[in-house]
Amino acid sequence: ILNVEQSPQSLHVQEGDSTNFTCSFPSSNFYALHWYRWETAKSPEALFVMTLNGDEKKKGRISATLNTKEGYSYLYIKGSQPEDSATYLCAFLVIQGAQKLVFGQGTRLTINP
Amino acid sequence: DVKVTQSSRYLVKRTGEKVFLECVQDMDHENMFWYRQDPGLGLRLIYFSYDVKMKEKGDIPEGYSVSREKKERFSLILESASTNQTSMYLCASSLTRQGKPQHFGDGTRLSIL
Numbered sequence: 117i118l119n120v121e122q123s124p125q126s127l128h129v130q131e132g133d134s135t136n137f138t139c140s141f142p143s144s145n146f147y148a149l150h151w152y153r154w155e156t157a158k159s160p161e162a163l164f165v166m167t168l169n170g171d172e173k174k175k176g177r178i179s180a181t182l183n184t185k186e187g188y189s190y191l192y193i194k195g196s197q198p199e200d201s202a203t204y205l206c207a208f209l210v211i212q213g214a215q216k217l218v219f220g221q222g223t224r225l226t227i228n229p
Numbered sequence: 230d231v232k233v234t235q236s237s238r239y240l241v242k243r244t245g246e247k248v249f250l251e252c253v254q255d256m257d258h259e260n261m262f263w264y265r266q267d268p269g270l271g272l273r274l275i276y277f278s279y280d281v282k283m284k285e286k287g288d289i290p291e292g293y294s295v296s297r298e299k300k301e302r303f304s305l306i307l308e309s310a311s312t313n314q315t316s317m318y319l320c321a322s323s324l325t326r327q328g329k330p331q332h333f334g335d336g337t338r339l340s341i342l
Contacts, residue, residue, distance in 0.1 A: 150331070159334055167327065207272075214285055215279075217331065
């Protein structure tokens, strides 16, 4: 059974502080790793699709790194704002004929004003 | 912008009923997916489809079936609803190309009484 693990499960951060969390995935048969942000009462929204070892991607105050050899990705948020409160999901792309994503259980981030 | 539309935000049904959840996407995506989300478990794949009339079982297909008669529409069917199918259901679509993310609908919160 393919396992994608995210840690921590939940996180409370003071507004203005920076934070990061982890996604662990299998280090073999790597094709891509996805990050999504899911705000309450909205649909999950794609943040990054990462495909190359050593990849670093950035979108405003959010950035992500990728290490496919050891099977982990970090998501960083710099200077957290209340609108960053959301569940952050990572997903590992599996290709067995068709393509599908295997999701981690998510990190629920709450920014305290 | 890709739009994935799910037919209902909230739905209440009774045990034993046959339940249909509908999903429509407007961007000519080949792939469509149905997930359920339960607290602490992340998104779990029920069924997916990579072409019209094609379907593949995901990780938790028991008690569900799907239909894809047209490219833009993917239906999830609960053959005989049970209380353990009370959950949030999310539909998503994507292109087949590897670096492309999935696009999600707003979700249907289904309660089976």
